[in-house]
Amino acid sequence: MPQKPSKSPAGKGPRTPAAKPAGVAAKRPKAAVKAAFKTISKATSKTTSKASQSVSQERIVRALETIAAHLSARGKPPAERESFKQADAFVWHPDGRLAAVPRVSRVELFLLKGVDRMRDILMENTERFANGLPANNALLWGARGMGKSSLVKAAHASINAERKPADRLKLIEIHREDIESLPTLMEQLRASSFRFIVFCDDLSFDGNDASYKSLKAVLEGGIEGRPENVILYATSNRRHLLAREMIENERSTAINPGEAVEEKVSLSDRFGLWLGFHRCSQDEYLAMVRGYCSHFRVKLDDDALEREALEWSTTRGSRSGRVAWQFVQELAGRLGVKLTAT
Numbered sequence: 001m002p003q004k005p006s007k008s009p010a011g012k013g014p015r016t017p018a019a020k021p022a023g024v025a026a027k028r029p030k031a032a033v034k035a036a037f038k039t040i041s042k043a044t045s046k047t048t049s050k051a052s053q054s055v056s057q058e059r060i061v062r063a064l065e066t067i068a069a070h071l072s073a074r075g076k077p078p079a080e081r082e083s084f085k086q087a088d089a090f091v092w093h094p095d096g097r098l099a100a101v102p103r104v105s106r107v108e109l110f111l112l113k114g115v116d117r118m119r120d121i122l123m124e125n126t127e128r129f130a131n132g133l134p135a136n137n138a139l140l141w142g143a144r145g146m147g148k149s150s151l152v153k154a155a156h157a158s159i160n161a162e163r164k165p166a167d168r169l170k171l172i173e174i175h176r177e178d179i180e181s182l183p184t185l186m187e188q189l190r191a192s193s194f195r196f197i198v199f200c201d202d203l204s205f206d207g208n209d210a211s212y213k214s215l216k217a218v219l220e221g222g223i224e225g226r227p228e229n230v231i232l233y234a235t236s237n238r239r240h241l242l243a244r245e246m247i248e249n250e251r252s253t254a255i256n257p258g259e260a261v262e263e264k265v266s267l268s269d270r271f272g273l274w275l276g277f278h279r280c281s282q283d284e285y286l287a288m289v290r291g292y293c294s295h296f297r298v299k300l301d302d303d304a305l306e307r308e309a310l311e312w313s314t315t316r317g318s319r320s321g322r323v324a325w326q327f328v329q330e331l332a333g334r335l336g337v338k339l340t341a342t
Helices: 022-075 077-086 116-128 148-160 176-190 212-221 244-255 259-271 281-293 302-316 321-335
Strands: 089-093 095-102 138-142 167-172 194-199 230-235 273-277
Touching: 022 281, 077 244, 089 138, 089 176, 116 138, 116 148, 116 167, 116 194, 116 230, 116 273, 116 302, 138 148, 148 167, 176 194, 176 212, 281 321, 302 321
Parallel strands: 089 167, 138 230, 138 273, 167 194, 194 230
Antiparallel strands: 089 095
16 A cells, blocks of 8 residues: 655654745745835935035035125226226215216305304315314204205315315215115225215115114224225204104113113214204395305396395295205296306
8 A cells, every 4th residue: 555645743854835826926026126126216316316416506606606706806996996086076886886976066165155154164174184184074964955965065176176186085975875885885995095075965764774883883883993084974954863753763662762762873973073054044045045146147136136035935935045046046047047157
């Protein structure tokens, strides 16, 4: 009789593995391939993303370096910038450009009436500065139309009248909205051999405007300080350059109201000269009108001139040098006289 194969006891002897279905054996290599492909794909994508990030960063760095080099080159004054010789007055632009002003709009110093004391003080201060002696920054404040900016331009022209070209003062106007670029302007002027009056007309600050801090630093506070060859003249209708509501807001919101207001008011304190301009009297107003008419040869009977000038000021609601000049322009146009100095 044929013998039955003996069963090996559990755990004893070699066990022949059972044959696996062909389908199961085929699936596992495919799964391994897929897993390997995923791993490679992830690694490749990471490498690619890192490479693309690296390229992007390099491009950004190159772009920033190009921009920085361009700005640096533009910020440096060119050699011909010392051609301050081409004019006595310039207008500052915040992009670093100084535009020459061939002809300044101004009136003669002797035509400014009712401001004799302020005129003498400003002239003396300007002349000391022009001669290389210590002088103060000046704030001309007060009533509108009383000749604050006209006095600055007239003083500049008067000082230059008898000076050689190499010794002339240069007048540079900076607009109120460009005050933040004042340190850049100072840097350009510092190395020049000329002396400069930097002039800002109608200077004031409103709301949350913090550009006044740039002005404070230039006036006295910065490490470098104001260049020795630069002086600042400013005009304003406000003595402290700040709106009343701005000061009140600082007082109400600060932990120490006194200190907040002191910081704002200290801006005016940085001007060594405070020259106040007040509304003129009727006699001063008429003197202005007569002075203009005499200078420009506008002829009218004195009684008629006085009557019409007073009527003009009444319709304008004020008396000032500006109103007097506007009346003379009206009168000259009506009489067919050109306002050309004789």
